[in-house]
Structure formats: C-alpha cells, structure tokens
Amino acid sequence: MITVKVDVSPDSKLIVEYTWNLFCKHFDIVYSCANESYDLTIGFGPDSDIQLSEDFYNKLHNKDYMWKSHFTNSPIVTLDNGQPDYLSSAFYLVNCVQELKSTDIDSIGRFLYQQSLQNHFNCVKKDLVSGYFSKLKDSVPTLKKIAYSEEKSKFFISHDNDTFHASFLQDGFWALRNGRFDVILKLMTAEALRNPGWINLDKIMDINDEHGIKSTFFWLVNKGNTFLKKGLKNADYNFDDSYVQAQVKQVESRGYYNGLHKSISKETYKEESERLSFTPIANRNHYLRLNVEEHYNELDNANIDLDFSLGFAEHYGFRNSYGVPFHPFDLAAKKTNKVLEVPLAIMDTTFHTYLKTPRKDIANLMIDFLDENKNGKLLSVLWHNKFFTSYKFEGYLTIYKTMLAYFKQEGINPVDQNEIAETYKNH
Numbered sequence: 001m002i003t004v005k006v007d008v009s010p011d012s013k014l015i016v017e018y019t020w021n022l023f024c025k026h027f028d029i030v031y032s033c034a035n036e037s038y039d040l041t042i043g044f045g046p047d048s049d050i051q052l053s054e055d056f057y058n059k060l061h062n063k064d065y066m067w068k069s070h071f072t073n074s075p076i077v078t079l080d081n082g083q084p085d086y087l088s089s090a091f092y093l094v095n096c097v098q099e100l101k102s103t104d105i106d107s108i109g110r111f112l113y114q115q116s117l118q119n120h121f122n123c124v125k126k127d128l129v130s131g132y133f134s135k136l137k138d139s140v141p142t143l144k145k146i147a148y149s150e151e152k153s154k155f156f157i158s159h160d161n162d163t164f165h166a167s168f169l170q171d172g173f174w175a176l177r178n179g180r181f182d183v184i185l186k187l188m189t190a191e192a193l194r195n196p197g198w199i200n201l202d203k204i205m206d207i208n209d210e211h212g213i214k215s216t217f218f219w220l221v222n223k224g225n226t227f228l229k230k231g232l233k234n235a236d237y238n239f240d241d242s243y244v245q246a247q248v249k250q251v252e253s254r255g256y257y258n259g260l261h262k263s264i265s266k267e268t269y270k271e272e273s274e275r276l277s278f279t280p281i282a283n284r285n286h287y288l289r290l291n292v293e294e295h296y297n298e299l300d301n302a303n304i305d306l307d308f309s310l311g312f313a314e315h316y317g318f319r320n321s322y323g324v325p326f327h328p329f330d331l332a333a334k335k336t337n338k339v340l341e342v343p344l345a346i347m348d349t350t351f352h353t354y355l356k357t358p359r360k361d362i363a364n365l366m367i368d369f370l371d372e373n374k375n376g377k378l379l380s381v382l383w384h385n386k387f388f389t390s391y392k393f394e395g396y397l398t399i400y401k402t403m404l405a406y407f408k409q410e411g412i413n414p415v416d417q418n419e420i421a422e423t424y425k426n427h
C-alpha cells in the first residue's frame, strides 16, 4: 500500500485521480490518497515526484481537444523542461480525447482513422499507454520497487450477425463471375428452404468449442435501410422471427453469449436493448459507428456493463492506444462511466473492405501484430458470421483458424465476456 498526495487545482483533480487509479490498477498497486505523511506527490510543481503539465489541463478545460494542440513530434505530452508527462498522455489517449468535438468524421459520422494521431504518428499497432505506464513506474523510485510481472495476453472472440440471407446475392454474384452454376443452384435451393448457408452459428460454435472459446454473438433489432444513408443497412433478418429466435436460444443453450448490436437508428440503446429477447450485458455498435461523447452515457443508461465497439474500421490495432479494458472518463460531466470498454483490436472487414488486403497476406499481418502484443493485453477479435462461409469469403475461415493456432502455440488463452467483467469489475 502506498499513499499519495494529489496536489493540483480543484478542476483538474478528478482527472488526475482517475488516471492515477488507472495506472495503479494496471500494475495491481494498492494506494490511498492523503494530505499528510504520504509516499509520493503528483502535481504541477517541479518538486512533485510525478510532475504534470499544467498547460495540458488548461487546454482540456478550454475544450482544446485536437491532437495537434497537444503533440508535435510524438504522441506524448511534455513539461516545460521537455520531460515527458506520461500520466497526462495516458489520459488523453485512453479516452480518445482527439475525437471530442472533432469534425474529422466520415459520411456516417465515424471519427476518421486518416485524421487520427495514430495514423499521423504511425502507431496504431502499438499499445502506447502500457508503455508509458511502464516508463512512469520505472522513473519513480517508490513505484519502481513494487514488484510486478506482466502476464501473457488473453484473447476474446465475438461475432456480429448482420446478414443471414445475403448469401444468395453476394455468393451468387461470386458464382456468376466464376461460372459456378452448380453453386447458384445450391444457393437457390438453400434460400427456398429458408436454410441459407450464412445461418451458420452452429458451425461457428463447433469450431470455437474445439478451442475452449465461448464467444459472444451480437444481434441487430432493426432491419433494412437506415435513415442515415442510402445503401447503409441494418440486419437482413427480423430479430423476432422464430428461426432467428431459435438461433438466439441455441447460442444460450451451448453456453455462449448474446449481446446487443446497436443498430443505426434514432432509438436509444435502452430502447433497442428492451426489444431483445434476452437482457444484454454487452454491446457492439454496427459499423463501429459511435460518438464517444454520447456512447458511454447511452450504455450506462441502458445498464450495459461491457462494450466492444472501440476500434477503427479502417485499421486493425488500438483506437485509443491501449490494449486493456478500462472505464472511460466523461470530461463534460467529470465522472467515470460505469461501462467497461474492451478495445477492439482486429476485425475481418478491416482487411476485406477497408485495407483490401490480399487474402494470402492477412494471416501473416495479423500474426505479426498479435506477436508484438502477446503480453499484458486483452486482444479482442471480431469475425462476422459470413466470414466463416465458402464462395465469396473463401479463405477467411483458414485465416481465423491460423490465428487460433497461433494463440494456442503461444499459450495465449481465451476469455469470455463474464470472465472479462469479473476480472475488471474493480478497475
């Protein structure tokens, strides 16, 4: 147990205490705050054991959130004397401060990777925050002597169920282009029997069972076109249809999990979650479309404990430069949100739709990234149900299995959503 005195202006105190708590949880350090007889001080003054940049907090209070206001040569806040301020840098990155009030958004309202600091500094594949925390710990003698050994990373698997019926169109188009009329006939028969190849949750669970994985399946309650943009669709199924409900039950009965896949709609998260046939404790937003200023408060209002949405659609890696679950801090309300955010590291469509990576190269890219992050992280992976199918998505199943083989070889074990909630409940 160490005691610490946080000596900053009242308007900055909650932010600093939040980040200090995040740092301590990262290393399992037990601490208390005190104004007398303390082991170390955190403050703006040059005599502090951990000195912070007052300028950084002034900018935050003035709602100056753009990364260009805070960083020049590297994504790190510096003191007047040029020394790094790791704690403030961590706060900025973890909470996606660059996204607040940002107008760098795409046509559906998503913060653009292209305009991000991660793109500018070429660091999206790195968990910078864990690195900053380690450097901070090593730079303060009182902290350095606290023993800590980093554990092997763990991985979490989930699936977004967007489409069950598009096989007929999408695989059919593939079959036409490839002259596979036998396949077209097969697809027509399957669709007529209401048993299309993309209703494959049983097959996904068979594969996951072999690896001890109990994954989460996210469900959309809204179907068809969205109000936002032409061609931007929610589910191609009716959540209430009996064959869909049979899938939901099958997931439950096999010990897997169902969650909310927040659709693109004007409904609140709470309204959508009340339309589900189960009580969700986890969510992921469709298209990873979210606005950090509203997202976490919406989740808290809906009593959703876990969120898996925080990733860039356009690039794998870490949207907030941190590979560990955390409770976000709401700068406007100056409070910590209840929901636990589990950053998303890898998504199949990033390679398929955004990066357009040749299939033969995907597994290697993924493994290079995972290998750089094999310690101290929770590696969250999204594989849509349709990426387990043949024809149009041929090859993605092999990539998925290669990833699982890598995890096994490295002793990186799976965790399910309940284990995540339990592990990080006091963070």
Ligand SMILES: [Zn+2]
Binding pocket: 160, 161, 162, 261, 285, 286, 287
């Ligand atoms: Zn989706």
